Amino acid sequence: MGRDKGLLPLGGKCMIEAVAERLSPYADELIIGSNDAAAYAFTGFRVVPDLERGHGPMMGVLSCLEAARNGSVLFAPCDVPVIPDAFVRLMLETAMDADIAMPLDELGRPEPLLAAYSRRTIPAIRRLLEGGVRRMAALMGDDLRSEYGLTLSLARYPDMGWYRNVNTMADYESLLAELAGAPAVERAELAEAPAMERAERP
Secondary structure (H helix, E strand, O other): OOOOHHHOEEOOEEHHHHHHHHHHHHOOOOEEEOOOOHHHHHHOOEEEOOOOOOOHHHHHHHHHHHHOOOOEEEOOOOOOOOOOHHHHHHHHHHHOOOOEEEEEOOOOOEOOOOOEEEHHHHHHHHHHHHOOOOOHHHHHOHHHHHHHOOOEEEEEOOOOOOOOOOOOHHHHHHHHHHHHHOHHHHHHHHOOOOOOEEEEEO
């Protein structure tokens, strides 16, 4: 993208503000994982830098979990500004009885960076990072979870069509055009259906 995606303008606000608006009704505290505290000072939220640089998103997750005041944290990328309320509620409900709560995309693949993790996952994440592993999906491994006594729950949401990352300028321009015509927002509202389920895994 060539610039901080969280600060991209979006309907009179920026991406990070759009995500915060979606999550704030359900959160005791919002924190931003970023190594540029000055850039996000205007939000008024606590900004948490990586404990160590150069280890990718997994280090960001670990750093925020270490800094969190609550036992479980729902993570959302700064470039996914359209998040249905019902999806947030589903993820929070799923996280109530699981250390790792991940949604499945439309193809049934887990989305580890739009997920909830309990602070009980901290030792396992540290272990992965120390071993040079940087993929959050590695936390789903049966042997690792068994060793640390971690539970996993995969959540199925009826319509994940709203979920996509803004990775390029073309993605950003497409999102702006879509929001101007409102179909993405309408899909997000239509997705607020009762047909939600969780696929449990021990």
